[in-house]
Amino acid sequence: MKALDNVSLTVKKGEIHGLIGETGCGKSVTSLTTLGLLDNNAIIRGGNILYKGVDLLELKEKTLRKEVRGNEISMIFQNPSTSLNPVYTAGEQIRESIVLYQSNDKEEAQRLVLDELDRVKLPDPEDVYEKYPHELSGGMMQRIMIAMMLACNSNLLIADEPTTALDVSIQAQFLKVLEELKEKENLSILYITHDMAVISEICDVVTVMYGGQIAETANVHDIFNNPRHPYTKGLIHSVPGVKLNIEEFETIPGTVPRLINPPSGCRFHPRCEYAQKICKEKKPSLEHIDKDHFVACYFWEEVK
Amino acid sequence: MNIVETQNLKKFFQSKKGTVKAVNGVSLNVIKGETLGIVGESGCGKTTLGRTILKLIKPTSGNIFFDEKHLFDLKLNPRKAKDILDNDGIDPKLRKSFEKNKYGLSADASVSKKGPNSWRIDDDRSTYLVKGEENSMKVYSVKDITDIDDKEMRKHRKKMNIVFQDPVSALNPQMTVYDHLNRPLVIHNMVSSEDEKLRKMVDILNTMGLKAEHLIRYPHELSGGQKQRVCIARALCLEPDFLVLDEPTSALDVSVQSKILKLLDRAKDKFDVSYMFISHNINLVRAISDRLGVMYLGKLVEIGETSDVFQNPKHPYTKGLFKSVPQPDPDKRVKAPLTGEVPSPVNPPKGCAFSPRCPHSKAVCERENPDLIEAYGRKIACHIFGKENF
Ligand SMILES: Nc1ncnc2c1ncn2[C@@H]1O[C@H](COP(=O)(O)OP(=O)(O)OP(=O)(O)O)[C@@H](O)[C@H]1O
Ligand SMILES: Nc1ncnc2c1ncn2[C@@H]1O[C@H](COP(=O)(O)OP(=O)(O)OP(=O)(O)O)[C@@H](O)[C@H]1O
Ligand code: SF4
Ligand SMILES: [Mg+2]
Ligand SMILES: [Mg+2]
Numbered sequence: 001m002k003a004l005d006n007v008s009l010t011v012k013k014g015e016i017h018g019l020i021g022e023t024g025c026g027k028s029v030t031s032l033t034t035l036g037l038l039d040n041n042a043i044i045r046g047g048n049i050l051y052k053g054v055d056l057l058e059l060k061e062k063t064l065r066k067e068v069r070g071n072e073i074s075m076i077f078q079n080p081s082t083s084l085n086p087v088y089t090a091g092e093q094i095r096e097s098i099v100l101y102q103s104n105d106k107e108e109a110q111r112l113v114l115d116e117l118d119r120v121k122l123p124d125p126e127d128v129y130e131k132y133p134h135e136l137s138g139g140m141m142q143r144i145m146i147a148m149m150l151a152c153n154s155n156l157l158i159a160d161e162p163t164t165a166l167d168v169s170i171q172a173q174f175l176k177v178l179e180e181l182k183e184k185e186n187l188s189i190l191y192i193t194h195d196m197a198v199i200s201e202i203c204d205v206v207t208v209m210y211g212g213q214i215a216e217t218a219n220v221h222d223i224f225n226n227p228r229h230p231y232t233k234g235l236i237h238s239v240p241g242v243k244l245n246i247e248e249f250e251t252i253p254g255t256v257p258r259l260i261n262p263p264s265g266c267r268f269h270p271r272c273e274y275a276q277k278i279c280k281e282k283k284p285s286l287e288h289i290d291k292d293h294f295v296a297c298y299f300w301e302e303v304k
Numbered sequence: 305m306n307i308v309e310t311q312n313l314k315k316f317f318q319s320k321k322g323t324v325k326a327v328n329g330v331s332l333n334v335i336k337g338e339t340l341g342i343v344g345e346s347g348c349g350k351t352t353l354g355r356t357i358l359k360l361i362k363p364t365s366g367n368i369f370f371d372e373k374h375l376f377d378l379k380l381n382p383r384k385a386k387d388i389l390d391n392d393g394i395d396p397k398l399r400k401s402f403e404k405n406k407y408g409l410s411a412d413a414s415v416s417k418k419g420p421n422s423w424r425i426d427d428d429r430s431t432y433l434v435k436g437e438e439n440s441m442k443v444y445s446v447k448d449i450t451d452i453d454d455k456e457m458r459k460h461r462k463k464m465n466i467v468f469q470d471p472v473s474a475l476n477p478q479m480t481v482y483d484h485l486n487r488p489l490v491i492h493n494m495v496s497s498e499d500e501k502l503r504k505m506v507d508i509l510n511t512m513g514l515k516a517e518h519l520i521r522y523p524h525e526l527s528g529g530q531k532q533r534v535c536i537a538r539a540l541c542l543e544p545d546f547l548v549l550d551e552p553t554s555a556l557d558v559s560v561q562s563k564i565l566k567l568l569d570r571a572k573d574k575f576d577v578s579y580m581f582i583s584h585n586i587n588l589v590r591a592i593s594d595r596l597g598v599m600y601l602g603k604l605v606e607i608g609e610t611s612d613v614f615q616n617p618k619h620p621y622t623k624g625l626f627k628s629v630p631q632p633d634p635d636k637r638v639k640a641p642l643t644g645e646v647p648s649p650v651n652p653p654k655g656c657a658f659s660p661r662c663p664h665s666k667a668v669c670e671r672e673n674p675d676l677i678e679a680y681g682r683k684i685a686c687h688i689f690g691k692e693n694f
Contacts, residue, residue: 020557021557022529022557022559022560023527023528023529023530023556023557023560024526024527024529024530028527028528039524078528079470079471079472079473079528080470081470081472081473082470082472082473121646122646123347123646123647123648123649124321124648124649124650124651126321127319127320127321127648127650130319130320130321131319135317135319137346137347137351137352138346138351138469138470138551139346139347139584140346140347143346161528164551164554165346165469165470165551165554165584166346166584167343167344167345167346167584167625168584168586168625168628168629168630169345169624169625169628169642170345170346170646171584171628171630172628172630194556194557194558194561195558195630196558196632197629197630197631197632198630199632200630200631200632200633200634200636200637201630201634201637203634220634221634221635224632224633224634234559235557235558235559236632238558238559238562239558239632245591246565246566246569246591246592247566247569248591249562249565249566249591250562251559251562251563251566252559255513256513256560258515
């Protein structure tokens with residue numbers, strides 16, 4: 001199964017880059033590849049992952065662990081309950097990050113943990129410190145993950161669906177924290193999510209993936225106001241917004257493509273209203289159509 | 305009629321720093337065939353409420369009733385009936401009214417008051433609820449599942465189920481999708497042959513947008529969204545009457561999410577299932593639920609018809625919550641998040657739990673905890689906005 005096929009994207013320094021796409025399209029695999037955290041059954045067939053000019057694929061596991069993960073690039077994983085260690089308390093897990101990346105001093109580390117818990121708006125930091133993952137609510141676990149990642153002080157942050165379990169007000173506060181980090185510390189963020197509202201709220205640039213490939217990349221305003229890939233257009237239209245009735249929800253017809261035997265040519269063609277003969281035959285390449293706007297579709301000019 | 309009703313339900317946890325009052329006196333009902341949406345801040349007790357209702361964890365106190373059935377109307381003038389129920393317990397008139405309708409009350413029957421307009425009658429066979437509704441008194445039979453043991457509960461379990469917030473921990477990494485669907489189908493005798501079983505499995509997977517080939521996959525071979533669809537398929541395959549959906553679509557992209565919501569909505573009518581739908585996605589809750597309950601720190605602060613609550617939210621927390629909803633439009637990055645510290649469930653603020661963050665708080669708010677009372681055709685717990693004559 002080809003989970004990723006020719007995926008190229010660039011996250012600039014100090015940029016919040018949104019990555020969006022249907023479930024199973026390869027977003028998590030993309031981020032896991034970047035950090036060398038793929039399952040054993042995964043094979044990387046080609047390509048490069050350049051970080052500050054160094055190809056991460058050429059580094060040894062030991063170097064990745066010691067010098068890259070945490071130090072340079074940190075990640076919030078999609079599933080808090082499986083990413084936290086059930087036998088350590090929340091505080092102990094954050095302290096580990098602090099001790100590794102910030103301070104060796106026991107008392108100071110302790111204080112920094114409480115600061116981090118406070119920063120992610122957890123009530124009763126002292127109480128939460130002592131709690132084991134199973135004693136926390138979904139949103140609390142997710143905030144522990146966020147605190148662990150913030151404690152790393154790294155330069156690039158990969159956040160895979162970091163707010164799915166948060167209520168809107170805490171989510172808004174978290175997004176603010178990210179924006180501040182971006183502004184003050186020039187942090188770069190690759191933000192993976194299904195939530196178009198969150199994308200529109202904080203991202204500068206957005207990449208849309210479909211079936212293991214890049215469909216479109218553009219600045220956030222163009223993605224929302226001038227989408228040129230039929231899939232992006234469908235995605236924008238299926239945002240619930242203020243619909244009063246479930247039946248009004250729009251969906252993109254058809255199903256997510258199978259990656260074992262993907263459709264020929266453009267992988268979106270079986271579901272695409274613009275598809276012509278050529279779409280079935282030949283894969284469209286990612287075309288540079290405007291300043292920072294790239295799209296992989298033969299008929300992008302007709303998409304409105 | 306209600307599929308589920310809770311009365312003053314509480315669930316406390318012990319922690320090192322004290323008692324966490326995760327669910328602190330919640331009385332609500334889920335009407336047969338409806339979707340009750342539940343929203344509220346992270347950690348306010350939504351998941352705990354769902355798990356307690358299904359008795360996956362033992363309630364600290366309160367009652368949970370399941371599967372209400374209307375039996376008859378009390379043949380007593382409501383005023384009189386109220387009087388009898390309040391003061392005289394099992395009065396001969398009450399007994400007669402039951403007998404006329406072929407429900408004899410046994411000798412040891414007893415009455416207890418459960419709310420301003422509701423009473424409970426227990427005898428050695430059944431539990432009855434008597435409710436005053438406008439100008440009549442109605443008698444219902446219910447199953448009180450509060451204190452039944454696990455064995456007894458297992459019989460109901462098929463009828464009430466939950467889809468968890470986090471699909472990953474809900475699936476066993478050692479088991480394939482087939483195994484996950486197989487277990488409930490076999491335990492509850494839902495199928496008579498391997499053939500029928502496979503057909504049923506594939507059918508339910510298809511409706512969830514998955515395919516037969518997924519049967520042999522292990523959880524780590526599925527994407528986040530695929531896992532959640534397996535969880536929903538597993539819950540629906542038992543054809544339950546009541547489903548708690550705890551953030552069922554937060555791991556799904558908008559298109560698949562819309563599809564699944566439509567499907568859940570249709571399943572509701574087709575199988576007569578009722579939902580309690582917990583979500584942080586306010587726009588989604590708005591579209592899918594008939595009524596909406598807003599929780600804050602273990603308590604309901606507002607509950608009513610979804611459209612009413614949205615058009616005219618009354619509780620200051622509800623208002624703040626709706627204002628924090630992000631809009632899918634990069635040109636409208638206006639944020640009005642609720643300010644202030646999230647309160648501690650171990651040391652909740654005195655009086656109204658929302659008072660330290662509430663822009664309208666008055667002295668009374670810091671002193672007394674407001675009750676959830678009827679106003680504007682819904683129920684509101686607020687000293688300032690919870691009364692119609694304000
Ligand atoms: N270890 C694995 N073995 C086999 N297949 C895998 C493995 N990990 C992922 N896949 C498959 O790779 C594809 C991409 O998965 P990925 O987790 O990247 O999706 P995603 O875009 O993150 O989806 P979601 O939004 O649902 O999280 C999916 O079809 C998934 O089933
Ligand atoms: N087993 C437990 N032991 C101790 N405390 C617990 C336990 N389970 C839950 N809690 C506490 O109960 C409170 C409510 O948790 P719950 O999971 O119900 O919140 P929630 O409203 O579902 O939040 P979220 O939106 O984040 O999922 C939290 O303070 C949590 O820490
Ligand atoms: S290339 Fe063809 S099939 Fe693919 S999105 Fe464009 S028009 Fe549709
Ligand atoms: Mg993923
Ligand atoms: Mg929860």
